[in-house]
Amino acid sequence: MSKKETGGASRHARQGGKDGLSIVRKSIIVGLLPVMTGIFPMSSEAQSYRFSNVNIQGNERVDPATILTYAGIGAGEEVSAAELNDAYQNIAATGLFETIELVPSGNTLVIRVNEYPTINVIAFEGNRRLNDEALASLVSSQSRRVYSPATAEADAAEIAEAYRQGGRLAASVTPKVIRRSGNRVDLVFEITEGRVSEIERLSFVGNRTYSDGRLRRVLATKQAGLIRQLIQRDTLVEDRLEFDKQLLTDFYNSRGFIDFRILSVTTELDRNRRGFLLTFNVQEGQRYRIGRVSVSSQVAGIDIDKYLRATRMRSGAVYSPVPIDTDVARLERLAVEQSLNFIRIEPRLVRNERNQTIDVEYVITRGPRVFVERIDIEGNTTTLDRVVRRQFKTVEGDPFNPREIRAGAERIRALGFFADADVSTREGSRPDQVIVDVNVEEQPTGSLGFGAAYSTNSGLGFNFSFNETNFLGRGQSLGASLGFTDSSQVFSFNFVEPAFLGRDVAFGLSASYRETEQDNSDYDTTKGLFRPSFTFPIGERTRLGLRGAYEYGSVTGIDQGESSNILYEEQEMGGLAAVSAGYTLAYSTLSTGLDPTSGLLFQFSQDFGVRDDNASFVTTEALLRARKAIWNEEINLRAEIEGGSVVFSGGDSRIMERYSLSNKIRGFEPNGVGPRDLAVENEDVLGGNYFAVARMEADFPLGLPEEYGILGGVFLDVGTVWGLDNTAGGPAGDDEVDDDLYWRSAAGVSLFWDTPLGPLRFNFSRPIMKKVYDEEQNFEFTVSTRF
Known part of the structure; x- marks a missing residue:
């Protein structure tokens, strides 16, 4: 629609309103008058008609025969007044005519109609938050189609609903028509967007164990605050409230708290009628723990003790449905391993009110003999069927397991490829077969990003990135990034095939290239890496990764006499390549443990390699990480212990192969801790072949509104790096470098801020133990990496 036409529509929208929908409503009444006065005479006797001819007038697009068919009146037939009224209703029900009149005239029935106009253009007025393209996709009315008042009203309701989903509950939409020549109209939707219905206060009634602040962090809906323009979840959306109820129930x-209930959710306008007060009225009930755990069987020949040993639920643990479901899945897998089909595990819970415990009995039963006939997948226009199908551990012909089908549905939703995924079952071609129907709705899975960042270490930086989590619809992940700072340039590439050769094996391919120019040092480095890898599960929470690598590195920019002789000798070695093979063994309960308030990660890795100069090396690293929420989950405790070593044989390690404690201990500059050559002008930090670090921290609320996303924290870091293959330092190698083990430590406070731009962290620290030559860093601004 041109601006001229839109302007005309705008000027005449209100004026056209009286000539539009209001006249449409009146015209039907007018059309009834002839029927009421002419067809139904004011007498007590029923009247009938017989028409030898039917004359249809006023139609332009609709064929007369079609109208006569709608009326259902044949020439020469006897027609009662009631049947004439039915004929009128039948024609009106087609929605094609603005006015209709049925007028008997002797032996002739005259049917006068006025067809609805065609739509010339469709325009939207008053919309700012939603553009015309977005609104046009919502309406069913179309240009060059017959105008329908019912369709226009339905379109207005659809537009208003879109605004309500965006939190604008007061939005109103009025369809208006503007008459044009040639029986055409312009359809204009006048929109009053209204204010965003923000939530000024979100509170809870009936909660005793957890504070309002802790429960607010559970919900997807947030309160409006000073930064309400940046927060997109502080609006009142009814669909989101239903999701919040489920989140709150799952949390308890x-x-x-198995008896937890949400009694009501009330909304009311605040005193100034500018926002809503949202209140969840809850009933927590009592907290229950696990009592006795047992296994029984209704199937002969089952080794009960073996199944009991396979359970992980233990007496005294806090009750949760998640570990019980995990136990059920584990026991059903054990039955399959024993070639026992159609086995079902039924958890039976017995509540003990006196001591507030729940006895769990896993009953082994024989389920019905039902097989999966096939799995039908619909709605996936880009994603290949096999990507969806491999989320089910059940295939066609396998025994039907309802729990496994539900688990497969959850895995499909967890992929992140689909806006919606519905999985249902129906009877197959025979009573003992079922068909699994999977209906998905795809959503965008790629992103192209450009970013700018500032770091206290690297200065101003720019980053370009591309990520696709469903590459070519194959479920593969593909990513690339290019970054620049004042002292470094980095390129990285990453590709992951999560189901290599159709197995539960992830194949990864990564490559990177990095150049540094005086990056907190007095030398430059170049390092390239190409690494393929395979990762697969070897236990319920244990994964094994195998990898190979090709690396290239060099150190340059070292002036003899100003820098350490150790670094100068490494520069003289030139660029060297190395090939290696390694593995990583990881055990984690951070996201799948029995206790949602705690988690543990243990990781051990080794790499074995050889360089161009025939020097061989072994790199060994270990990491132990734990977290625990205390004080009704108001305070989160985290701890890490990490260590590593690189041992060379037949040659010496180089600066880029040694550890520097960069990003491993706070309170010190990168490359500011470790063995240092104090006999040269640059006082170069040389790094070490060994490192050990312990990090402890806690975060907690500061009493600020939760919608700000600001938490406080404290931390304590202890660590060291030590050990060199070559200690002949100084400008000519005449001085020995002290590479002994010296512990460093630092403590400080943190400020965490979850912003729409990303999670930020501000650290203010002070070293406690240090060497006189260590370089301090009392303030650090980074992207938060909490776990």
């Missing part, structure tokens, strides 16, 4: 149930 997973912490032992």
Whole structure:
């Protein structure tokens, strides 16, 4: 629609309103008058007609025969007044005519119609938050189609609903028509967007164990605050409230409150009628723990003790449905391993009110003999069928397991490829077969990003990135990034095939290239890496990764006499390549443990390699990480212990192969800790072949509104790096470098801020133990990496 036409529509929208929908409503009444006065005479006797001819007038697009068919009146037939009224209703029900009149005239029935106009253009007025393209996709009315008042009203309701989903509950939409020549109209939707219905206060009634602040962090809906323009979840959306109810219920149930209920959710306008007060009225109930755990069987020949040993639920643990479901899945897998089909595990719970425990009995039963006939997948226009199908551990012809089908549905939703995924079952071609129907709705999975960042270490930086999590619809992940700072340039590439050769094996391919120019040092480095890898599960929470690598590195920019002789000798070695093979063994309960308030990660890795100069090396690293929420989950405790070593044989390690404690201990500059050559002008930090670090921290609320996303924290880091193959330092190698083990430590406070731009962290620290030559860093601004 041109601006001229839109302007005309705008000027005449209100004026056209009286000539539009209001006249449409009146015209039907006018059309009834002839029927009421002419067809139904004011007498007590029923009247009938017989027409030898039917004359249809006023139609332009609709064929007369079609109208006569709608009326259902044949020439020469006897027609009662009631049947004439039915004929009128039948024609009106087609929605094709603005006015209709049925007028008997002797032996002739005259049917006068006025067809609805065609739509010339469709325009939207008053919309700012939603553009015309977005609104046009919502309406069913179309240009060059017959105008329908019912369709226009339905379109207005659809537009208003879109605004309500965006939190504008007061939005109103009025369809208006503007008459044009040639029986055409312009359809204009006048929109009053209204204010965003923000939530000024979100509170809870009936909660005793957890504070309002802790429960607000559970919900997807947030309160409006000073930064309300940046927060997109502080609006009142009814669909989101239903999701919040489920989140709140899951939170309490997973912490032992099996009787938790949401009694009501009330919304009311605040005193100034500018926002809503949202209140959840809850009933927590009592917290239950696990009592006795047992296994029984209704199937002969089952080794009960073996199944009992396979359970992980233990007496005294806080009750949660998640570990019980995990136990059920584990026992069903054990039955399959024993070639026992159609086995079902039924958890039976017995509540003990006196001591507030729940006895769990896993009953082994024989289920019905039902097989999966096939799995039908619909709605996936880009994603290949096999990507969806491999989320089910059940295939065609396998025994039907309802729990496994539900688990497969959750895995499909967890992919992140689909806006919606519905999985249902129906009877197959025979009573003992079922068909699994999977209906998905795809969503965008790629992103192209450009970013700018500032770091206290690297200065101003720019980053370009591309990520696609469903590459070519194959479920593969593909990413690339290019970054620049004042002292470094980095390129990285990453590709992951999560189901290599159709197995539960992830194949990864990564490559990177990095150049540094005086990056907190007095030398430059170049390092390239190409690494293929395979990762697969070897236990319920244990994964094994195998990898190979090709690396190239060099150190340059070292002036003899100003820098350490150790670094100068490494520069003289030139660029060297190395090939290696390694593995990583990881055990994690951070996201799948029995206790949602705690988690553990243990990781051990080794790499074995050889360089161009025939020097061989072994790199060994270990990491132990734990977290625990205390004080009704108001405070989160985290701890890490990490260590590593690189041992060379037949040659010496180089600066880029040694550890520097960069990003491993706070309170010190990168490359500011470790063995240092104090006999040269640059006082170069040389790094070490060994490192050990312990990090402890806690975060907690500061009493600020939760919608700000600001938490406080404290931390304590202790660590060291030591050990060199070559200690002949100084400008000519005449001085020995002290590479002994010296512990460093630092403590400080942190400020965490979850912003729409990303999670930020501000660290203010002070070293406690240090050497006189160590370089301090009392302030650090980074992207938060909490776990």
